Amino acid sequence: MLFNPQGEVSARYDKLHLFSFDNGVEHHDEAATMIPGERIVSAEGPFGVLRLSVCDDLRFPELYRAAPSPDVIAVPAAFTHATGLKHWELLLRARAVENQAFVLAAGQCGTHGNGWRTYGHSMIIDPWGEVLLCMDETPGMGLARLDASVLHATRSRLPALNHRRLATSSAVEK
Numbered sequence: 001m002l003f004n005p006q007g008e009v010s011a012r013y014d015k016l017h018l019f020s021f022d023n024g025v026e027h028h029d030e031a032a033t034m035i036p037g038e039r040i041v042s043a044e045g046p047f048g049v050l051r052l053s054v055c056d057d058l059r060f061p062e063l064y065r066a067a068p069s070p071d072v073i074a075v076p077a078a079f080t081h082a083t084g085l086k087h088w089e090l091l092l093r094a095r096a097v098e099n100q101a102f103v104l105a106a107g108q109c110g111t112h113g114n115g116w117r118t119y120g121h122s123m124i125i126d127p128w129g130e131v132l133l134c135m136d137e138t139p140g141m142g143l144a145r146l147d148a149s150v151l152h153a154t155r156s157r158l159p160a161l162n163h164r165r166l167a168t169s170s171a172v173e174k
Contacts, residue, residue, distance in 0.1 A: 001013075002043050002050070002052060002074075010043055011041050011042075011043040011052060012041070013037065013041040013052035013053070013054065014036070014037025014038070015034075015036060015037055015053075015054040015055065015056070015057060016036050016037045016038075016039075016040070016053075016057055016060070016063065017036065017056045017057045017059065017060050017063075018030035018031045018034055018036050018056065019055060019056040021080060021082075021083060023082055026080060026082065026116055028080065030056075040063060040066045042068055042070065045071075045072060047071045047072050047102065047146060047148055047151065048070075048071035048072070048151075049068045049069065049070045049071050049072070050070065050071070050072045050073075050074060051063070051064055051070035051072070051073045051074070051101075052074055053073065053074065053075050054075070054076060054077065055075070055076070055077035055078055055079065056077075057075070058075050058077065058091045058092065058095065058105075059087075059091060061094070061095065061098060064095055064098075064099050064101070065098075065099070065164075069099065069101075069161055070099055070101045071101055071102065071151055072101055072102045072103075072104060072146075073095055073096070073099065073101050073102070073103045073104070074104050074105075075092065075095075075103060075104070075105040075106075076105075076106040076108075077105060077106070077107050077108065078107075078108040078118045079107060079108075079118060079119040080116065080117070080118060080119065081117040081118060081119045083119070084107070084118070084119025084120075084121065085119065088105075088107065088119055088121055088123075089121070089123065089131070089134075092105050092123055092125055093125055093129045093131070096125040096126065096127060096128075096129050097127075097128070097129040098160075099127075099161075100127040100151070100154050100155050100158070100160065100161055101127055101151070102124070102125065102126055102127060102146050102151065103123070103124070103125040104124055105122060105123045105124070105125070106122050107119055107120045107121050107122045107123070107135070108120065109121075109135075109136075109137045109138060109139060110137075110139070119137065120135060120136060120137035120138070121134060121135060121136065121137065122134075122135040122142060123135070124142070124144040124146075126146075126150050126154075127150060127151050127154040127155070128150070128154050132144035132145075132146075
């Protein structure tokens, strides 16, 4: 749920991509207990278009490339420690750079009652891929200043979004 400054629900997003993972120790299969969402959700925010996503959605770049292009990407997540070690920062920075957008990623941390461990490492990343904030694996709060001029300067210096040609699957030769 996304709430506006008045405390009202301004958007609702249901996770599109359900997580499954089995490393022999941990077995996750969200599809066994959850139904995926059916639509991409964006909302207007102080920096422009905010794209909502949840956790494993991060692995699917096409979610963030759908129109309208996001200026800010929100990714609350409970990445497992095993996948987080290798993929969390890599994927977050990739989404920031390829979309020239700020990424706000709240990562759940800790060891849970079932023994599973989540990675934590909440991050805020700018459109150039610079990490503005990285928390550790303990609960806490962090702040970073988002500067709209960084968003505009990045897109002006490297207008990659204007050069995109493969916007739809119809561009694939059959």
